[in-house]
Amino acid sequence: MDIQKKISRNFQMQPFSSDDDSEKTHFLKTIALGYAVTENAISVLSDLKYNKSYIYYGGMAELLGIADSYTNETVNSIWEKKIYDSIHKDDLSKKHINELRFYNFIKNLPPQKREGFFVKESLRMFSRENKCFAVTHRMFYFYENYNNNIRFSLCLYNLRMDDEKEESFILNSLSHESYILDNEYDNRILSEREIEILRLIEKGMSSIDISNTLSISKNTVSRHRQNILEKLQAKNSVEACKIAKEMKLI
Incomplete structure (x- = not known):
């Protein structure tokens, strides 16, 4: 998808620092693992500097036939193809557009105003038996301390609760600001x-x-x-x- 390529280029063109980031990487991998285990979710921590993703599978992954529960893998890409293949093609297109919207939104904020923002949207995902599941997808950014470039993204996939709204939002967990992601946005x-x-x-x-x-x-x-x-x-x-x-x- 063209938008996918644009987002990749955006991230890779950032002037990443040369600081040792192993401690922060380990900390975020622990967070991603924790989400997968406690919420039976699929969590994907993408390292934008090294074009690598750490994927942790909770019970939801086995339900969809993507992977066994409580397993993990590392892939040399920031795009989790195995997961994308199970997402309805229209929703996958919308997801990538929303990521471009979110990238523009964050880049237009001063660094001190970026904390707490994330994207939340509804997706349809299919099991190997072609059974459709309503899923909530959330995406968070984490930044380099040196220059505030976007260094990591964390994507969380959860089975959606019936009372959740289906619109796509940019939300702030601290200020409770919300922006509907649509053509008006x-x-x-x-x-x-x-x-x-x-x-x-x-x-x-x-x-x-x-x-x-x-x-x-x-x-x-x-x-x-x-x-x-x-x-x-x-x-x-x-x-x-x-x-x-x-x-x-x-």
């Missing part, structure tokens, strides 16, 4: 002017054409184009238009 990622320019780019218009159409300078158009690429984590305008369509921005 996406419209806040890009400004109205950026969306207007992206629509013209999608029509094949050059920067000079856009400048004349909107009666703004070519430099202003160039600045907006660069902002669009950064916000959508795209390497070129074609890619930006494709992501924007997936997010229903244009």
Whole structure:
């Protein structure tokens, strides 16, 4: 999936520090294991610096036929393919879009304001017998002390309770702030002017054409184009238009 590649590139382009992080890695692995055991969940701790994931399987994993209960494995990827294969394809697409939304949300916050935020959403997962289960997915970020880059992500998969809401949210466990992740939220990622320019780019218009159409300078158009690429984590305008369509921005 293209968005998956964008997110990987975002993480890998971060200037990670060279500090010894073995103690923090061990601490977070213990947390991930604890979630899997106490909640019968599947927990995935991804190390974004080394492109590696530590996966811990609770009873839910055996129910889905993914792995035996209370086992674990390490994979050389931040994308847990074995788990993704059991997620409904529409929900998997939504999950990756929400991760891009969350990444943009966090990156637009000052470092001192990032604590406590996580994503919560509902997914459909299927067992080997094709039985559908309602699942709650939560994702948390952990940061380097040196430069506040996103170093680890922790994904938790739990069987969903009947009274849980199905919307996708960004939540804060400390301040109780909440933001519904939907198309209205996406419209806040890009400004109205950026969306207007992206629509013209999608029509094949050059920067000079856009400048004349909107009666703004070519430099202003160039600045907006660069902002669009950064916000959508795209390497070129074609890619930006494709992501924007997936997010229903244009």
